[in-house]
Amino acid sequence: MLHIFPHWNWPGKEGEFIPVLCYTNCDSVELFLNGKSLGIQSYWFPRSGMQGEYENSPARNSVPRTTADLHLTWTVPYQPGELKAVGIKDGKAVVTEEITTTGKPAAIGTVCDRNTITADRRDIAQITCKILDAQGRTVPVADNEITFKIQGEGKIFGLDNGNPVSHESYQANRRKAFNGLCLAIIQSTDKTGLIQLSATSPGLKSGSIIITTKTICERRN
DSSP, rough: OOOEEEEETTTTOSSSSSEEEEEESSSEEEEEEETEEEEEEEESSSOOOOOSSSTTTOTTSSSSSOOOOSEEEEEEEEOOSSEEEEEETTTEEEEEEEEEEOOOOOOEEEEEEEEEEEESSSEEEEEEEEEEEETTBBBBTTEEEEEEEEESSEEEEEEEETTTTTTOOOOOOEOOBBTTTEEEEEEEEOEEEEEEEEETTTBOEEEEEEEEOOOHHHHHH
């Protein structure tokens, strides 16, 4: 497992130092910026005096130990491009994660947690809307306002974006993206059929998704 953050979209901060954090269960991690190595780091684990508290912990005497924190950190001068982290275990590269600088918002992408729900006026589906650049990558700094329209046997139960300081109504038909993302929750009626949700925003290619509503018996079959 390997995860690095934050995103790598910092226009206007070229040359400024950005802390890059990494969580992993690999022995060590090497970080690259546009193909140039920024060094290898590893946890000091187990900490001195704690070896007996962790059963079956592997011997890691040969691993360069750089921190006793629960995460690894590099301080990186920002330049657009690609951050790549390579996880190393037992001397071999086993996992890679890449974060790239994206382009400007160009389209809305939609992903549903399930394509079929029960027509009982209670069941719901959750649709994640993503602000995408021309290459289909989520733009992590996008805050475009998205307007939703629903057709068919369903209704918009609520909208959210995860922004803790947002005062937008959960029951409205529009919502600003937060970190490039927005969520629409769709609820069924008591009739079977199709639900189509459309998501539009000025200057962006619209997105849509279709959900099928069925009776409980139909879904079991």
